[in-house]
Amino acid sequence: MSDKLINATNLKKSFDQFIAVDNIDLSVSRGEVVGFLGPNGAGKSTTMKMLTGFLEPDNGEIFINNINLKSDPLKAKEYIGYLPEGAPSYSDMIVADFLSFVGKMRGLNDNSLSYRLEEMANQINLKDMWNRPIETLSKGFKRRVGIAQALIHDPDILILDEPTDGLDPNQKHEMRNLIKRISTNKAIVISTHILEEVEAVCSRAVIISNGKLLANDTPKNLENKFLNKNTLSIKVSNKINNVFSKEIKSLLNYDDVKIQKTDISTHTLLVSDRRKNPNLNTVLKQISKLKLDVIEANFQKVSLEEIFRTITSENNSK
């Protein structure tokens, strides 16, 4: 028995000649929020559709709470709450009826259904829209209804395909807070191409491109991994002319030293080296000889966005 709520191995799916998902392994434990990152058409949605039992993989196995999704799909599906891409719903139904329909299909009895409906109305903030037809709701509320139907049976596993797509910044913020709030006792997979979302809510980032899994680590570890290659950035409150610039470069014995004007009175020195990582103390000592006033000095941070671009473009060029 494994404590993984989702355990998928060697997943493969092709459509005619096109390989949408190519040998992906993925496991998610309780308490984890996995951010599924990838360019459009990378295979994120296809993978999610396989995890939820909508599509059958050509190859590989999926275990949902140790239940084989292929051999016992009905049992396995009970553990999953799923928000498909675009949050489809029956637009002619009112919110209460739609959620009640999904709840009943999920096997909730009358008592637990009314309790859960109440919970959803409060938790997802749907009270004011409760008796409105879904087709009259704004995009943000439609998405909330989609989240509510995925959560109605309080599932152990939540799979959300682009849950914040099309929401305004406030709604995005609310949605992220909600995901964080409910994440403690669930295994959650969210797909997105918004990287700040992964940084904000995910305990692990999985990057896929062209159907292949390229990275699978915590956002922090990914940043650290890419920080090593990075550049030391030193901001100084001095004016640096061409002559001075050459002097600095000759003093600092590194491959690449760039001096950029930050604003009227400050400049930034960017120091990097292919052979070895520049040492912060050494560099500071060296430039102190030139009487430069250092305002701040640190390794230039690489955003998840840059990591994502680097990884996916490397994969494309292959």
Added chain:
Amino acid sequence: MDNYLNKTYIILDRELKGYFRTPLASIFLLVFLALSSGMTFFLGRFFERDQADLTAFFSWHPWLFLVLMPAIGMRLWAEERRSGTIELLITLPVTNTQLVVGKFLASWIFTLIALILTMPIWITVNYLGEPDNHVILISYSGSWLMAGAFLALTSCLSVLTKNQVIAFIISSISGFVLIMAGFNLVLSAVRSWSPNWITETISSMSFLSHFSRIQMGVFDLSTLVFFVSMIILCLWINVQLVQVKKAD
């Protein structure tokens, strides 16, 4: 088993209420009543016939259903595919068979409501004369069964497209072929080049020949088997098509 039936019922319930959530149901029922009485009284010359029976009413049903059943059933799967809700349905803990049967039954019950609303014609004929109510009851049952076959066919074909209008057209055309299969014009064209058993098979596939026997009050086993197996076959194909076309 209870759970199995329960889920099918929940699907049925949602679908049936769905007809009444939009003006579709009332428009359909009005059109059905207007057309069926119009055809009975004007085309069927109900009064001029001066006979206490409902032949003038039932004889138009195959033609009426040819247009109206596709109108009821066209949205069953085409709409699920267009709006993407098929993904929601299939990822629920429910089998494709439950989904297909639940949806089909909803549309069939809706048709039953439409047929029940034509009861005033039955009452009228009983008021004016002494009809054979046994024949009328058989005709009503046969009409509902035939409507079921039309609906199962439509439901099955509506999986093939995301467009309700296309679903309507292909269902009507297929229904037309199944009605025409009993016509002499078609049969003689086939008889000229094919062995007898093919002609017989085509003839036995005709909705019209089966329904005309029912109208005479003859509800034999072959007719019952024909319509029921037609429904089961179409729904079985429907289940397979949902599996194949769900992600297209």
